[in-house]
Amino acid sequence: MTLRSFALRLLGVLAFAGILPGQSAASELCPALDTASPGARQAITDHLCFYTARPGEPAHQAVSPEELQADLPWQPANGHDLVFSHTDSVYWVQLRVRNTGDHQGLWYLKLNYPLLDEVTFWQEHEHPGAHGRPTEAATPLVTGDLYPFATRGIDYRYFLLPVTLDASESRIITIRVQSSGALNVPLALMTPGEVIAESNHLTLIHGLFYGALLILAMFNLLLFLSSGTRYYFYNAFYIGSMAMFLFAMGGFANQYFWPESTDLANSSIPLTLALCALAMALFGRSFLEVRTKTISESVLRGLAWSTAGFLALTFLLPYSKSILLNTVMALTVIVSLSVIATARWRQGYQPAAWYLAAWIVTVVGALAYAMAAFGYLGDYLAREVMMQAAIGGQVILLNYALVQRWRLLNQKLLDVEHQARTELELKVHERTAQLRNTMRELEQANQKLATLSVKDALTGLHNRRHMDSILPEMCLEARRTRQPMTLALVDADHFKRINDTWGHDFGDQCLKSIADCLNQQVRRPRDVAIRFGGEEFALLLPGTESDGALQLCQNILDTIRSSEIRTPDGDITQLTVSAGIAEFNAEEQPENLFRRADKALYQSKDAGRDTVTLAQPELSEEGVRTSSRN
Structure with a gap:
């Protein structure tokens, strides 16, 4: 032990015993954590104290808790995550634990952030009745990215410290953290069962995520090998580099790929980030079909060369500088690609819309992940899962964009082939294939036209074509199920006078108003409102008897009578309509049902309009009863 260490330890003992005034022990600020209480373990940040040792301070040079000043001004975490942005400081964290249970117990202090250069753990016993002053420190656990992975003691990507406490035993756990980048110190005290359960859940999530990325990367690589299309290769390159970047950020690469190489453990993150930026630039340039000798093409070519240069600089610059430069470079590539994709979309290149959506999803997750990685947000584990979800969504959207691009190129190819066949009079079997293709497209167009033709352009209601198609089906269903079905015809009163007085534009406005009223009143999912003539409307009401239709x-x-419509000359006018109702008789045909409803409608007109008339099942004109206006 050096003379300086001995003097510091002696001063600490004297200050703890009260011989020296002015000391502020961490035990006064942060109460001991009851390891037997799940609630206390869940609120571990309420029991943490920390100290930021800036360069030049004695605590910055200290390499053990005995070398710290006795009056070190510890700060309580007060329930907040220990998150620190990029700094050269050394951080000391202290946690007092006590086992209030009746039996010996084992817990793991888990540090859920793998990207730390140096992490040292100490466990010190407390003497009962001696004001909690620690005894001689036990052998520390020294680990981090600057050390081989085996120094962690437990084969796990996060840092785990076993804590074994006898009944009523207390300890002080001190952690010294130093790293060249940002610092996240998310601590958790967990039982072995809790550690295994959480690890199993994360293993499932990561397995599904990285497995899906691997499958998509291999699929795109096979497409490249079979078709020779470069953007498939660039997409596989991007998926692979992004998977490697997240693998390194999550601590998996250090655990499985280079556990003995401390240089790769530190340089792998900026290196894979630069690879991602290069892959983004190459894939974007190929996929977006940027024309040569344009500003966009020059920008993307410059970004590709720049990212290649930054990739080389990663081997020369320290981690703290290379990670910042490569992050800025990656963000520049993302912003540039987003702008170029927007421009290509506005130029009519439809796959660019899906490409742009993919980057928007990525930006949201990347910002949260970057802010957590650089020490501006807590809960790094949640941000990691969020980033994986964002990358998963982006990869899906990008591959869907590839499908859309393939469809677009395939359509262009078919168009060129069709033109070539027409101009060069190809062989008979080629023209036959062309004819079949044309007939198939015509059938699709007819189906689409049929779909569009069942809607009335003015009111948005179904039209007469739809009514002619669906009325026989509803009648057959009513006959088969023996359920009621009613047809109601509605006609605007004096509509010719409205058109003659105020013009057809105002008449169209009145028809829209009637259609809106029908949509508001006909609420059941199977009921259908139809405009089958100029001012004539129909209501198909399956499952409704005549009394319900009458109401x-x-x-x-x-x-409609109570609504007011302003005319073009500024006056207020009111509309009225007449209606005729006929309930379906299982013995009759749809044409007869329509005819009876139409007769009932004319009966309403003859009765003075603004009236509903209900046709009786008999087919005679006498078999009607009229509901006068209320």
């Missing part, structure tokens, strides 16, 4: 139509009449 519905009366509500429609009341609503």
Whole structure:
């Protein structure tokens, strides 16, 4: 022991015993954590104290707790995560633990952040009745990225410190953390069962994530080998480099790939980040089909060469500088690609929309992940999962964009082939294949046209074509299930006078108003509102008897009558409609049902309009009863 260490330890003993005034022990600020209490372990940050030792301070040079000043001004964490941005300081963390249980117990102090250069753990016993002053420190656990992975003692990507406490035993755990980058010190005190359960959950998540990335990368590589299309290779390159970057950030690469190489443990993160930036630039340039001799092409070519240069500088610059430069470079590539993708989308290149959506998803996750990695956000584990979700979403969107691009190129190829066949009069079997292709496209177009043709362009309601198609089906269903089905015809009163007085534009406005009323009143999912003529509307009401239809139509009449519409000359006018209702008879045909409803409608017109008439099952004109206006 050096003379300086002995003097510091002697001063610490005197200050703890009260011989020297002015000391502020960490035990006064942070109470001991009861290891037997799950709630206390969950709130570990309420029991942590820390000290930031800046360069030049004695605590910065100290290499053990005995060398710290006795009056060191510890700060309580107060329930907050220990997160520190890029700094050259040394951080000391202290935690007092006590086993209040009746039996010996084993716990693990877990530091859930793998990217730390130097981490040293001490466990010190406390003397009962001696004001908690620690005894001689036990052999420390010295580990971190500057040391081989085996120094961690436990084969795990995070740092684990076994803590074994007898009944009523107390200890002080001191941690010294120093790193050239940002610092995250997310601590958790867990039982072995809790550590295994959490590890199993994370193993499943990471296995699914990295397995999916590997499959997609291999799939794109096979597509490249079979088609020779370069952007498949660049996509596989990007997926692979992104997987390696996240693998390194998560501590897996240090654990499995180079556990004995401390140089690779520190340089792998900026190195894989530069590879990601290079892959992004190459893939974006190829996928977006940027034309040569344009500003966009010059920018992407410059970014590709720049990222290659930054990749080489990673082997020469220290970690703290290379990670910042490569992060800025990657963000520059992402922003540039987003701008160019937006421009290509506006130029009509549709796959660029999915490409842009993929980058938006990535930016959200990357920002949260970067802020956690650089010490501006806590809960690094949650940010890691968020980043994996964002990258997973991006990869899916990018591959979907590749599918859309393939479809676009395939369509262009088919168009060129079609033109060449027409101009060069190819062989008979080629023209036959062309004809089949044309017939298939025509059938698809007809189907699409049929879909569009069932809607009325003015009101948005279904039109007469849809009514002619669905009315027989509803009648067959009503006959088969023996459920009621009612048809109601609604007609605007004096509509010709409206058109003649205020013009057809105002008439169209009135028709829209009637259609809106029908949509509001017809709420059941299977009920259908139809405009089948100029001012004529129909309601198909399966599962509704005539009395229910009568009440519905009366509500429609009341609503339309009470509404006011402003005319082009500024006056207020009111609309009225008449309605005729016929309930389906299982013995009749759809045409007869429509005819009876139409007769009932004319009966309403003859009765003075603004009236609902219900047709009786008989087909005679006498078999109707009229509901006068209310």
